[in-house]
Amino acid sequence: xxxxxxxxxxxxxxxxxxxxxxxxxxxxxxxxxxxxxxxxxxxxxxxxxxxxxxxxxxxxxxxxxxxxxxxxxxxxxxxxxxxxxxxxxxxxxxxxxxxxxxxxxxxxxxxxxxxxxxxxxxxxxxxxxxxxxxxxxxxxxxxxxxxxxxxxxxxxxxxxxxxxxxxxxxxxxxxxxxxxxxxxxxxxxxxxxxxxxxxxxxxxxxxxxxxxxxxxxxxxxxxxxxxxxxxxxxxxxxxxxxxxxxxxxxxxxxxxxxxxxxxxxxxxxxxxxxxxxxxxxxxxxxxxxxxxxxxxxxxxxxxxxxxxxxxxxxxxxxxxxxxxxxxxxxxxxxxxxxxxxxxxxxxxxxxxxxxxxxx
Numbered sequence: 043x044x045x046x047x048x049x050x051x052x053x054x055x056x057x058x059x060x061x062x063x064x065x066x067x068x069x070x071x072x073x074x075x076x077x078x079x080x081x082x083x084x085x086x087x088x089x090x091x092x093x094x095x096x097x098x099x100x101x102x103x104x105x106x107x108x109x110x111x112x113x114x115x116x117x118x119x120x121x122x123x124x125x126x127x128x129x130x131x132x133x134x135x136x137x138x139x140x141x142x143x144x145x146x147x148x149x150x151x152x153x154x155x156x157x158x159x160x161x162x163x164x165x166x167x168x169x170x171x172x173x174x175x176x177x178x179x180x181x182x183x184x185x186x187x188x189x190x191x192x193x194x195x196x197x198x199x200x201x202x203x204x205x206x207x208x209x210x211x212x213x214x215x216x217x218x219x220x221x222x223x224x225x226x227x228x229x230x231x232x233x234x235x236x237x238x239x240x241x242x243x244x245x246x247x248x249x250x251x252x253x254x255x256x257x258x259x260x261x262x263x264x265x266x267x268x269x270x271x272x273x274x275x276x277x278x279x280x281x282x283x284x285x286x287x288x289x290x291x292x293x294x295x296x297x298x299x300x301x302x303x304x305x306x307x308x309x310x311x312x313x314x315x316x317x318x319x320x321x322x323x324x325x326x327x328x329x330x331x332x333x334x335x336x337x338x339x340x341x342x343x344x345x346x347x348x349x350x351x352x353x354x355x356x357x358x359x360x361x362x363x364x365x366x367x368x369x370x371x372x373x374x375x376x377x378x379x380x381x382x383x384x385x386x387x388x389x390x391x392x393x394x395x396x397x398x399x400x401x
Contacts, residue, residue, distance in 0.1 A: 050213045058214040065214075065222050072192045079195035080165050084172065085182050085400040087393070088196035090189025092209060092222040095322050096299030097202035098236040098379070100145045100353065101267070103186050105379045107153050109390055110397065115157070115179050119167045120146045120186040122160030124323045130170050132177065133158040144323060144356040145186070152352075164194045182397055189229070190221055198396045201230035203254075205238045205264075206302055210253045230260060232392065237303040238266045238382060247383070263381055263389055267307065270376035272347075275355050279370050284347055286311045291343035295334060295350040295372070297324035297357065304351070304377075316341055324354075326361050335365050348372040 071077040087106065091097040103118060110116045122131065122143035131142055135154055139147040142160050150158040157177050161167030164185060171177045185196060203209045209227065212218040227233065235250055247264065256262055272284055286292070291314040294305060299322040308315055318337050320330065338348055348371050350358060355374045358364070364372075381389055 048207055048211045048218075051217045054217040055213070058217040061216070062214045062223055069192070069222070069226065077192070079192055081195045081197075082168055082172065082183070084180065085198070085397045086168070086185060086194065086196040087182070087198045087200065087396070088185040088188050088191075088194075089200045089202070090185070090187050091202045092189060092220055092224075092226050093203070093207065093212060094215065094219045094221060094299070096207070097204045098265075098267075099187050099202060100148065101377050101379045102200070102202060102234065102236070102265070103184055104149065104152065106184055106393065107149070107156055109393060110182055111153065111155055114182045114397065116182045116184065117157035117159060117171050117177060117180040118146070118149055118184045118186055119164060119171065119188075120149075120158075120160050121162050121164075121188075122146055123187075124325075125160060127160075130161040130167055131159065132170075132174070133160070139356050139360060144353055148352055148356050151356075164188050164191045168194060181401060190226075197400050198232070198393075199230045200232045200234060201227055202234050202236045204300060205235050205250075206300065208235070208250065208253060210255075227254070228257060228260075232261045232263065232389075234263045234265050236265050236379075237300070238264050239303075239306070240266050240382075242382060261392060263385055264383065265379050265381050267303065268378045268380045269307065270378065272349070272373040272375055275350065275358060275372045275374050276369050284345075284373060286347075286349075287345070288312050289343070289345055290314065291341050291346045292316065293318055293334075293338050293341060293346070293348045295348055295354065296320065297326075297354045298322055298351055301351075304375075308349070314343060324357070326357060328363055331361065331363055331365070331368070335368050338368060338371065346371060349375050352376055 089099050089103050107116060125143040126140040133142045133146055133150045146158050146160050157180055159167055171180055189201060209224060212220045214220045233256060290312045294315055294317045297320040301319055305317060352374055
C-alpha cells in the first residue's frame with residue numbers, strides 16, 4: 043500500500059525545518075522575479091520529482107522518446123549524475139558511460155536517434171543544444187530530473203511520486219526524502235503516481251487523489267511497470283535464452299533507489315527470490331563482486347539466474363573482474379511504463395497537444 047516505504051527520522055526534524063525555510067526562500071525569490079527563470083522558443087518538457095531518487099524518471103523519459111521520436115527531433119538533457127566529466131557533453135554511441143553517466147548512456151544506447159546531452163547547468167545546456175550546428179535543429183527538449191532546477195522554466199512540468207512513498211506522506215531532508223516542500227507540486231502540470239501495482243481498487247485511486255489534493259489545472263495519472271524479455275548482459279556468453287518461471291531461483295541484483303515494486307512484481311512469477319541491493323548508482327568494487335558470486339553460488343535450485351536492471355547493466359558491463367559463473371548467469375530485465383485505467387491515449391494526447399501548440 044502507499045506509504046509503505048516511508049521512514050521519518052524524527053530526531054532530524056529541526057535540521058529539516060531550517061532546510062525547508064531555505065528552500066522556501068529560494069522559491070519565493072523565483073516567484074517574485076528576483077531570481078530569473080529563462081524560457082525558450084522550443085517545447086521543453088521536464089520530468090522530475092521533489093524527492094531524492096527512486097520514482098522511475100528514466101523509464102518515463104524513455105516512454106516520451108518512444109512517443110515523440112517518430113515525428114520529432116528530440117533531445118534529452120540530463121545532469122549526468124556521478125559522471126567523471128564536467129560541463130556540457132554531447133553523447134555519441136561511442137561515449138563511455140563514466141563520461142556521461144549511467145542513465146544518459148542507457149538512453150543513448152536504446153535510442154540512437156535521440157540527441158542526448160549532459161550539463162549540470164540546464165540553462166547552459168539548452169543554449170548549447172540550440173546553438174551548436176549538430177543539434178540546433180532539435181524541436182523538443184526533455185529535461186531529466188530538473189523539476190527543482192528553476193532557472194529554466196519548462197513549458198510542461200511532469201512530477202513523479204512513488205506509489206510506495208507518496209510525497210504527501212514524506213518529510214523534508216534530512217528527516218525524510220523531500221527536496222522541496224509539498225507546495226512545490228503546484229508547479230506541475232501533470233502528476234504521475236509511478237510504480238503502482240497492476241491492480242488497484244477504485245478506493246485506492248480515490249484515497250491517493252484526495253491525499254494529493256491537486257489543482258483544477260493539474261492532470262493526474264497512475265503508471266505501472268511492464269517487463270520485457272530477459273536478455274544476456276554479455277551477449278558473447280554461451281547458452282540459451284532464459285525465461286522466468288515458477289521454479290526459477292533469482293538473485294535480484296539492484297543498484298537503484300527503491301527496488302521494492304520490482305521485487306513484488308517478480309514474486310508473482312516465482313517465490314524463490316534472493317535480493318541483493320546496493321545504493322543508487324552504485325559503483326561495484328571487487329568486494330561487491332565477491333559478494334555477488336557468493337550469494338549466487340549459495341542459492342539452491344536447478345534453475346538459477348542473476349537478474350539486474352538496465353540501469354545497473356550500464357555499470358556492470360564495465361566491471362573487469364566478474365567471475366565466469368556470474369557472467370554466464372546474469373540477465374537484464376527491461377522495463378517499460380504503462381498507464382492504468384486505460385489512460386495511455388489520454389496522456390499521449392496531452393503530450394502531443396503541448397508539443398504541437400508550442401512549435
